[in-house]
Amino acid sequence: MKLVHTVAELRSLLAPGLAAFVPTMGNLHAGHLALVAQARAVAPQAPVVLSLFVNRLQFLPHEDFDRYPRTLESDCAQLQAQGACDIVFAPDEAELYPEPQGYRLVPPPELADILEGQFRPGFFTGVCTVVHKLFNLVQPAHAVFGKKDYQQLMVLRRMVAQMGLPICVHGGETLRSSEGLALSSRNQYLSAEQKMQALQLSAALRALIAAWQGGARDRERLEGEAMDHLAARGWQPDYLTLRRRHDLGPARDGEALVALGAARLGSTRLIDNLEF
Template sequence: MNTLTSVAELRQAIALARSAGKRIGFVPTMGNLHAGHISLIKTALQRADYIVASIFVNPLQFGPQEDLDNYPRTLSADQQQLQEAGCDLLFTPTVAEMYPQGQQQQTLVSVPQVSEGLCGASRPGHFVGVATIVCKLFNMVQPDVAVFGQKDFQQLAVIRSMVRDLNIPVQIVGAPTVRAADGLALSSRNGYLSAEQRAIAPVVYQCLQSIAEALRAGAKDYEQLRQQAQEVLVGAGLRPDYLEIREALSLKPANEDSYTQDLVILVAAFLGSTRLIDNLLVEAAQP
């Protein structure tokens, strides 16, 4: 596996692969890789011949009070995992390589509607940073297919909308959330949890499952379901940021007519200082 740091080297390597008739798959990450990330590589391998991954801790998507400086950077371990998974090229640019004119002079990409509310409300500017860096990476790599995890459901919706609206010729694939045996969604931030907090954390997924079961049984009082689940989270020692039931396609809040559509239950909650996010898709009942 090649590890490259400059855009010029990246483009040269990909041009060689494409000239050999390779279909290019791409998995962008911020590093500190775990089994969830590796599942994205495996998904890409099912759809492409030459797999590119990137590791870049993007300062543009971190707020002033967030953990940019403390975000784990584990390049050597990440390289080993990627190589073992079958990745062909790893792109690890510096901040100066990605933002040569500085972040203040960077052209920004803003995706309306799906970026509003949820994490967009809790982390102002976050999805502008995400959309901007992913758009830049797509222009650098020019992949045929790119794979993102469904755990970051709103992020996936933002990227899909950006690709559609800007006519970017890349197929976006959402890969299922990878979970620990107790249901906790794998995340780089799980490493921040103490042993006691880690034992509590699975209640997040349990709440999602409880709401999903009620929806499948025909429940339509979304607000009551939401309030009941929030009470469970608070009782377990978590501080909910949001817990909402939305239409999966548009991310609009579910209403009395939404039972005919696929729904998604989305949650973000703090356990100590660690912010956990998760979601669960509920397919519409067949008539």
């Protein structure tokens, strides 16, 4: 496995249109390693590239950019031990953004300004801008993203399709702890007590699904009750909602659906989703 920090080094190691690519912000956990294993599986003869870069463009001023964990040494140790990654690209800001990034890739508001985009305005513009830039540098044939960031995966799939990029985008299933908590780099902000309390988010999503599958169809009432349920237990919920998988529009009968939620527990904002 090779660790590179510059665009020139990266390009010297890669031929266009071959690699399987896993973009990350680092602080790796078992969920990230599963994405690397998936990248190896979809392209067994190609180089697997993982990027480590905390992207300032997708953080709001009040969010945790400065304290987001940077753990390059342990990240590389995990990848080395796993043995599925060939190249780690870990640029600093000056390398990836050698001048202020005035050009931005703005996704359509009907997909990017709802749910996460409503509560984190500009988030998906930052994500699309950095991922498109990384795609230009790596020029992969495959890219793998986790389904825990459900809306992000959809936004990036649409970006690849609309921009005509020759990349197959794969979604990796969400990994959970033995207790059922979706793995996330931000889980380390939680105390042991909060980690157990955090299970209430997925439980609320399961209750929403059960109510819908039981015949309840007043979606706004169901979602409001779910948010009230979490708020009464000390959470600050942003949304708990039932949506169509294919476009994140409001849930309707006869379509594949997903329950999505985002809520703050203490100072930590958690997201989760369950398809049904």
